[in-house]
Amino acid sequence: MSSISIRQLHKRYGDTEVIRGVDVDIAEGEFVALVGPSGCGKSTLLRIIAGLESVTDGDILLGGESINDLAPKDRNIAMVFQNYALYPHMTIAQNLGFSLQLNGVSKAEIAVRVNDVAQSLGLTALLERLPRQLSGGQRQRVAMGRAIVRQPQAFLFDEPLSNLDASLRVRMRTEIKALHQRLRTTTIYVTHDQVEAMTMADRIVVLRDGLIEQVGTPLELYDAPRNAFVAGFIGSPSMNFIPGRLDLNDGPHVMTDDGLRFPLTAQPNAIHGSRVIYGARPEHFVLDATGRGLSAEVVVVEPTGSETQIAVRLAGQDVITAFRERIDARPGDQIHLLPHGDRAHLFDADSGIRLN
Ligand SMILES: Nc1ncnc2c1ncn2[C@@H]1O[C@H](COP(=O)(O)OP(=O)(O)OP(=O)(O)O)[C@@H](O)[C@H]1O
Ligand SMILES: [Mg+2]
Incomplete structure (x- = not known):
């Protein structure tokens, strides 16, 4: 060879x-x-x-x-x-x-x-x-x-x-x-x-x-x-992309146009206020039973046996989430999601280049 x-x-x-x-x-x-x-x-x-x-x-x-x-x-x-x-x-x-x-x-x-x-x-x-x-x-x-x-x-x-x-x-x-x-x-x-x-x-x-x-x-x-x-392109289901503005006050995060807050753990390589895309893989959400977190409407529930995939409406978009546990949810239910800030990907909205 x-x-x-x-x-x-x-x-x-x-x-x-x-x-x-x-x-x-x-x-x-x-x-x-x-x-x-x-x-x-x-x-x-x-x-x-x-x-x-x-x-x-x-x-x-x-x-x-x-x-x-x-x-x-x-x-x-x-x-x-x-x-x-x-x-x-x-x-x-x-x-x-x-x-x-x-x-x-x-x-x-x-x-x-x-x-x-x-x-x-x-x-x-x-x-x-x-x-x-x-x-x-x-x-x-x-x-x-x-x-x-x-x-x-x-x-x-x-x-x-x-x-x-x-x-x-x-x-x-x-x-x-x-x-x-x-x-x-x-x-x-x-x-x-x-x-x-x-x-x-x-x-x-x-x-x-x-x-x-x-x-x-x-x-x-x-x-x-x-x-x-x-x-x-890599990963299935695909990464979710949520557009917003980078906010560096009060812990770095991305703020969507309708005021939803997506956390970032590390300080990204971009300036406050720039237009960015927050990338979250389906498995990088935690279901929050206490009612904190982002409110999302369940659209489709797909239990695969080993995990549960749930398609939700979040920040005006279709977002796919995946959980290791079995979840008893139905279309129309409201659930609360916390994105993992330390797993988040951040991209420039125009060039698509990674910022974190
Ligand atoms: N003989 C040819 N003459 C002209 N254009 C061609 C020729 N062969 C391929 N192309 C063009 O070259 C580009 C690349 O084709 P190619 O077959 O390499 O794509 P691919 O990545 O294998 O796509 P797929 O995933 O659909 O198989 C295409 O736009 C195709 O139309
Ligand atoms: Mg080919």
């Missing part, structure tokens, strides 16, 4: 620049999740690394060597696509062995490697079938097997689980993670799924509009998002 470095990468299609100067270093053996809104350039970036798209400007280094001019088959990088892209007329065994055959590996060795991979992915009984005779999850596993059998320097996954149902997705997520722990192959994994990114990745890269917004471990992004965009 090898490190991957991306240096000042730009990609233009005609007049539109879809990758606008991306720099990132991925260590040997690291598992990096790439997330961002639809159209931000995730697939383009993977396809450039795989060699399926040309570079407009900048460099891609694999193990420190530029691979810009190498053909895809010479890069020793395996990509797994969302739609699996299996060859429909080939058996599973042929699908698994095809790339080795192209690279001139002997028939005997192909047989050994295909059998090993089939065994490790539970595909042995399916080797003589055609792709259409497999379930979605089995096809997904073949697509992974096809990548693994090449023993590549790096894996690129483009939303590999998005076509699977929820329970299979959870199982495959665990399998991919276990596979990575076993093989330690450098991996870049594109996903729309928050939980996948948070649970699988050593680090997450947040891409927006062809630029990196932040790179960090899942908890760094969760606890210290650099701006409101990352704050809103």
